[in-house]
Amino acid sequence: MxxxxxxxxxxxxxxxxxxxxxxxxxxxxxxxxxxxxxxxxxxxxxxxxxxxxxxxxxxxxxxxxxxxxxxxxxxxxxxxxxxxxxxxxxxxxxxxxxxxxxxxxxxxxxxxxxxxxxxxxxxxxxxxxxxxLGLEYHKPKVIPRKLDEEKQKTFIASYEKVLNSLPDDEAVLFADAVHPTHAARPAGCWAPSQETLAIEQTSGRQRINIHGAVDLETGQTRMIEVETVDAASTIRLLESIEAFYPMLVLIHVFLDNARYHHAKMVREWLAQPGRRIKLHFIPPYCPHLNPIERLWGVMHKHVTHNKSYPTCAQFADATLGFLREKVPRNWADICDSVTDNFRIVNPSDFRVVT
Incomplete structure (x- = not known):
């Protein structure tokens, strides 16, 4: 039949x-x-x-x-x-x-x-x-324009060395900034065939600035909302991290090469007596080597996809609430999407579409 x-x-x-x-x-x-x-x-x-x-x-x-x-x-x-x-x-x-x-x-x-x-x-x-005929529908991957394979290998080796020698009184975090816009993001979903779906769109012009860090071992996060992401917000974030780990001797923070991360005032703050943070810089043009970038993707999936917020304040509350509370609470479900299973991206492995 x-x-x-x-x-x-x-x-x-x-x-x-x-x-x-x-x-x-x-x-x-x-x-x-x-x-x-x-x-x-x-x-x-x-x-x-x-x-x-x-x-x-x-x-x-x-x-x-x-x-x-x-x-x-x-x-x-x-x-x-x-x-x-x-x-x-x-x-x-x-x-x-x-x-x-x-x-x-x-x-x-x-x-x-x-x-x-x-x-x-x-x-x-x-x-x-x-x-x-051996033809398939492909969606090109987006890769940075200036990738250095050797720098990626060196970074991964140094990161693994830190992890393998990490004592109980030290921790590793990854830090970055994100700027989510107050706008709904349509995403495909299953629904009754007779229904036509829509999302109420917002202005899409307001955004919030978040400077944050995540501990891949525990899922704990430090997320601060700032007017501007700069050297001052970097110091605020680092102070928040130190305060959250009062018993640790050393905290390794991995982050990208944004100019404000290298600012003189940040270096001066790190040089103060009693500072317990050591910065490690990810190679340029390598966002795939920073797991917190994947956390931002998880955030959008839960906060902005097919969801609309009447005001930017409500959007900010939902975003920060997810990053500060729901991520640590549900880390067992989220951790597989935010891993340090690093790979080396070599442009020669791709046919670059121009």
Missing amino acids: ICAGFLSPVDRADLTALARDGSAAHRLARRANALVLLDSGWSCEKVAGALLLDDDTIRRWHGLFIANGLEGLTRFEAGGSACQMNGEQQENLKAWVAAALPRSTRQIGAWIEQEFGHVYAGRSGLIALLHR
Whole structure:
């Protein structure tokens, strides 16, 4: 028995359009019609009766679609295909896609029609063809422009040395600043098909400035809201860290090379007698080596995705409440998303899209 609902929304739309298309070949339109009826809950026997066919034919059409998508449905008994390309054409297509990096199947289908005169009736068959040619839909990764592989290796080695020799009266934290904007961020979600979702947007012009640090061992955070992220806010953050760990002899703080982290007043503060903080600087252009960057992503997922706050003050309360309270409280669930499992990013491992 064939269960209803086996078609994706895209496939169902493609097949419905094909069944209604008066210019489509009659045999192809009839097969599309049969698949749509099966997806609606009709039995093979009922569909066969309506189309004056036998139920084995309907089952075979269903099998062709399940195995090869819409392209499989276009293969007829004589072995032909409504949109089949020969070997040379497929190699030309593969070479063009590799060179042009088209962003949609619509663009690919238009190129095939222009170059070879073949028309693909829907996305399913075209996607199946692209997969057979070893082509996939990619989203490029964003990498910094000036990456130094050796500096990354050196930093990871020095960080592991600190961890491996860390006594009980020392701790390691990662620090950074973030500037979330008071604006809702739409994110995909599952919902009833008949509903149209929307988010009430805010002005998107106000933002809050947070200078913070996280202890990956415990999930404890120090987060201060500031008017401006600068040398003064850096000192405030470091003072907050020292106050939070009164019994520790030394606190290692890893942070990036922002100019205010190297400011003279910060250096003077660190040189004062009794200071218990040692700064370690992450290599330039290497945000992937600072786990707190991943914490900011977790924050957006919980605070801004599909959520709207009437005022910036409410947005600030929700953001700081998540970072100060919910992160430490739920660290067992969050820690796998904010790890020091560092990797070396080498630009030569990528094809850089220009």
